[in-house]
Amino acid sequence: MLTLYGIPNCDTIKKARTWLEKNNIAYTFYDYRKEPISTDKVEKWFKVFPWEKVINKASTTWKELSAEEKLAVTDEKSAAKLAVAHTTVIKRPVVEDASGKAVTLGFSEKIYEETFLK
Numbered sequence: 648m649l650t651l652y653g654i655p656n657c658d659t660i661k662k663a664r665t666w667l668e669k670n671n672i673a674y675t676f677y678d679y680r681k682e683p684i685s686t687d688k689v690e691k692w693f694k695v696f697p698w699e700k701v702i703n704k705a706s707t708t709w710k711e712l713s714a715e716e717k718l719a720v721t722d723e724k725s726a727a728k729l730a731v732a733h734t735t736v737i738k739r740p741v742v743e744d745a746s747g748k749a750v751t752l753g754f755s756e757k758i759y760e761e762t763f764l765k
Contacts, residue, residue: 648673648674648675648745649667649672649673649674649675649742649743649744649745649750649763650674650675650676650677650742650743650747651663651664651667651674651675651676651677651740651741651742652677652679652684652737652739652740652741652742652743653676653677653678653679653737653739653740653741654678654679654680654734654735654739655676655678657739657740659739659740659753659754660739660740660754662754663740663742663754663759664676666754666756666759667759667763670759670763670764672763674742679734679737680734680735683731683734684730684731684734684737685731686727686728686731689701689726689727689730689731689737690723690727691747691748691749692741692749692752693723693726693727695748695749695750695752696749696752698722698723698726698727699726700738700752701726701730701737701738701741701752702720702726702729702730702736702737702738703736703737703738703739706735706736706738707735708733708735708736709736712733712736716729738752738753739753739754740752740753740754750762
């Protein structure tokens with residue numbers, strides 16, 4: 648079963664959930680506002696997607712960080728620290744397969760079709 652990581656009120660999460668449900672694809676939803684995300688989990692995502700893609704610099708959370716906080720994010724270690732402290736800076740959703748490997752980042756109907764409807 649897939650695991651979809653994000654926050655429930657995010658429009659992109661809503662699109663992803665609607666698409667998965669419409670295509671009868673079972674998933675569990677992990678709300679990282681309610682359950683903290685671990686550094687280990689974020690670092691595993693960085694093995695699949697570059698940290699520069701996982702950290703969403705277009706997010707409201709990123710924009711609200713101080714210049715000092717933004718400048719401190721220079722590598723995987725500092726990006727993971729930021730992601731754990733401010734989970735809403737993570738690009739949403741991250742979807743993991745049944746083995747726990749991240750398979751998609753963000754929502755694209757085309758990518759979801761290619762990944763989940765094979």
